[in-house]
């Protein structure tokens with residue numbers, strides 16, 4: 001079931017270490033337990049695939065890893081730091097500098113150009129205006145979209161949107177990329193290309209990638225595969 | 234988030250959604266233009282109405298008169314007292330008037346008529362025009378000329394016609410050249426009288442030929458009560474002043490003020506309502522924006538925006554809206570002020586204009602912050618995932 005308990009190689013501390021993670025959603029109908037006692041370790045230089053049936057809590061897990069959602073129970077350390085105890089400010093800073101997030105619905109800012117979409121993470125990170133274009137272009141080049149820099153995001157095809165979302169997650173050079181089905185709308189070639197970039201990125205040994213996917217081909221290219229079922233990893 | 238980025242991003246947002254914001258912007262711009270016009274031109278406007286209302290009764294002219302029949306000694310207005318009065322706030326013009334019975338002779342007709350000694354301001358203060366010829370002007374007064382103006386009725390009586398300029402009239406054994414005839418729409422006592430320069434009057438007529446009447450023309454009717462109360466004090470501080478009477482047509486004044494109050498009330502209401510609606514509009518549109526842009530908010534938070542980044546962005550957008558609208562309103566207001574000034578034939582008072590511009594911008598600032606604060610606070614407190622999952 002899980003290979004997560006494997007100890008890290010010597011000299012390679014965990015980037016992400018999650019223990020006993022439980023998430024319950026409370027709504028009018030009652031309490032839904034989506035994640036039960038999940039343990040997960042990620043070392044830099046890895047691509048982790050998360051698989052599992054629809055509704056099994058994959059997105060929820062990713063949100064928690066991105067500090068977009070607080071867990072009900074459990075601990076989460078990132079590069080040795082307990083990030084769950086951070087205040088709102090600290091969490092925003094964490095998202096800004098450490099995480100690149102690709103949403104399942106590949107949300108782009110509406111009525112904005114591709115450039116503007118990629119600029120926001122840099123704006124929030126306090127990047128100089130002069131150095132932004134180079135970074136944005138570099139990120140777009142990685143997803144083969146440098147010819148669409150000034151296009152309106154609304155007019156892109158589904159696959160192009162997804163690639164912009166990936167580029168946006170890359171642009172800040174984060175420590176971890178959390179991608180929720182980044183290839184869901186892409187054809188085989190483009191999917192493989194995205195995986196190529198992910199692999200290029202982790203090759204530096206500094207960064208890790210967590211991908212949620214339904215595609216076994218994608219999963220096959222990852223270092224490890226985790227399957228979520230009934231809230232258990 | 235840097236200020237330049239904040240301004241750029243917010244301005245972009247407002248410009249891209251300008252159609253959504255157009256109504257609110259126009260409402261605020263319209264209200265602002267109204268406020269600027271009212272503040273800048275209000276006084277001029279009232280002043281013009283005053284002049285038009287003169288025919289109905291001189292609401293803004295106050296007459297101060299020494300009742301010399303009761304006085305133990307003859308009382309009259311000293312020039313320095315008149316000068317001090319003319320410097321009081323709200324005074325448009327002052328005029329001194331002396332009256333004396335004197336024998337007036339034309340050919341074989343000899344009668345005792347009222348002769349008025351007037352300064353050059355008398356006509357302006359009372360808004361009198363000549364029927365023909367000219368009225369007594371500053372040169373005639375300064376030069377102590379022997380010239381006179383005849384009332385229309387008296388001209389008819391003495392000469393059988395109105396066109397008498399250039400003829401000579403004997404007043405108290407001196408010959409005076411007639412320079413003009415006063416219009417007919419004046420009180421009887423004036424239409425029957427003869428007018429000479431006040432200086433000549435004091436020089437040449439016998440006895441107490443001195444100005445015992447002072448006319449004060451107020452800028453608008455609002456100045457009347459203050460001046461009616463304070464002119465006597467000023468006069469008394471500079472000279473002896475026994476039995477000084479104040480004549481104001483209070484009943485006309487009351488009615489005028491009441492009508493004016495209602496007119497003003499409605500104009501101010503209209504402008505106020507427009508501005509309040511503008512404020513409510515900004516509030517409403519920002520609330521709607523926060524609701525419809527939940528995804529955007531969540532997304533930006535996921536990209537690392539802090540609460541205060543989101544708040545600053547919405548607040549700046551709301552400020553861009555209201556300040557942009559106000560600037561538009563200032564431009565429109567300037568235009569309106571110029572047009573009103575042209576129509577009324579006056580230059581707009583610049584200092585009032587700048588005060589009104591300052592007030593408008595301040596108001597826009599208050600609307601922008603006031604109406605934008607709550608929505609932006611809401612936006613900033615939004616939970617990230619709920620925001621991104623919002624449909």
Ligand SMILES: Nc1ncnc2c1ncn2[C@@H]1O[C@H](COP(=O)(O)OP(=O)(O)OP(=O)(O)O)[C@@H](O)[C@H]1O
Nearest residue numbers: 025026027032034053054055056057058059060061
């Ligand atoms: N805010 C919420 N309130 C209540 N239940 C929720 C909420 N968000 C998610 N859930 C439920 O939690 C479960 C897990 O959701 P999640 O989005 O993590 O699934 P997933 O594995 O990503 O599914 P998919 O593959 O379809 O994207 C689902 O059953 C969903 O209905």
Ligand SMILES: [Mg+2]
Nearest residue numbers: 058059104180
């Ligand atoms: Mg999902």
